[in-house]
Amino acid sequence: MSQTKFTEANTEALFDDLERDARFRSFWDPEGSLHWGYFENLANARPEDFTPACKRWDEYMLAQSGITAESRVLEVACGNGKAAVWLAQQTGCEVVGIDLSSSYIDNARKLASNSPSLRVSFHKESATNLPFENDSFTHAWSQGALYHIPELKKALTEAYRVLRPGGIFLFDDLVSPVKEVSETTRQHVYDRLLFEPKFNAEAYADQLTQIGFTVLQAKDLSEHLEKSYQLVSELARAEYPDMSAAFEKTRQAIAAGELGWGFYLSQKPA
Numbered sequence: 001m002s003q004t005k006f007t008e009a010n011t012e013a014l015f016d017d018l019e020r021d022a023r024f025r026s027f028w029d030p031e032g033s034l035h036w037g038y039f040e041n042l043a044n045a046r047p048e049d050f051t052p053a054c055k056r057w058d059e060y061m062l063a064q065s066g067i068t069a070e071s072r073v074l075e076v077a078c079g080n081g082k083a084a085v086w087l088a089q090q091t092g093c094e095v096v097g098i099d100l101s102s103s104y105i106d107n108a109r110k111l112a113s114n115s116p117s118l119r120v121s122f123h124k125e126s127a128t129n130l131p132f133e134n135d136s137f138t139h140a141w142s143q144g145a146l147y148h149i150p151e152l153k154k155a156l157t158e159a160y161r162v163l164r165p166g167g168i169f170l171f172d173d174l175v176s177p178v179k180e181v182s183e184t185t186r187q188h189v190y191d192r193l194l195f196e197p198k199f200n201a202e203a204y205a206d207q208l209t210q211i212g213f214t215v216l217q218a219k220d221l222s223e224h225l226e227k228s229y230q231l232v233s234e235l236a237r238a239e240y241p242d243m244s245a246a247f248e249k250t251r252q253a254i255a256a257g258e259l260g261w262g263f264y265l266s267q268k269p270a
């Protein structure tokens, strides 16, 4: 196994920190969603448009997914469970959410307990070692999370294994457009996110293909990522100036082409 700078234990500790979760809920999304926004009008988006734009991203992914009431969906790195509960509400599908953080799994279970008729369950597990049978899901879904995984290829291969033939894997993730990033970006952006550069957008699609997936759609969302960080920097400024400054550095890294955001819709051949 190759040596990695960050470990799953580092990620688990970061997301088990409930004070951090409370801070993020105060400006990112009060309901605990932790991904980025997809804006209707990029040029004119304002801070209050950020959380609705995160919801718009959920809607975009759902529209691409083909998820129906008959679907059995694995949410990889489900965080606080908001998207899983929403997916089950919207479609009547079954959702199984897994995440490394036991704090987030507890939060997700609490959220789901408000809607006992939904078919949702949450488990503290790693994406790199899924405790599920081969061919047991129609869909695997993930948002804003896979970049944290040091052994990413293992996680992508696990998603492939648990999907049925014909199953759909759809996710968004950070990408690294360049091989070498500046020291400032490394320190203030990649290290802050516990993110080791792995793929540029094309290499990501190639990796999916090598695993066996057919890539049906690859979408560059980097402009939306840049807008997201501009707006969260504004939203965090009054209460959390340090975080606001880190978000502004992240925005600058995206503008400089040192960080990007991509969406992949892929299928395990039938």
Ligand SMILES: C[S@@+](CC[C@H](N)C(=O)[O-])C[C@H]1O[C@@H](n2cnc3c(N)ncnc32)[C@H](O)[C@@H]1O
Residues within 6 Å of the ligand: 008, 011, 012, 015, 032, 033, 034, 035, 076, 077, 078, 079, 080, 083, 098, 099, 100, 101, 104, 125, 126, 127, 128, 142, 143, 144, 145, 146, 148, 149
């Ligand atoms: C930025 S949050 C996004 C959470 C959620 N998808 C959302 O959009 O709100 C990243 C999540 O990835 C989870 N995570 C990181 N590495 C993981 C792994 N190896 N297996 C499962 N979850 C992991 C973290 O615990 C965290 O909940």
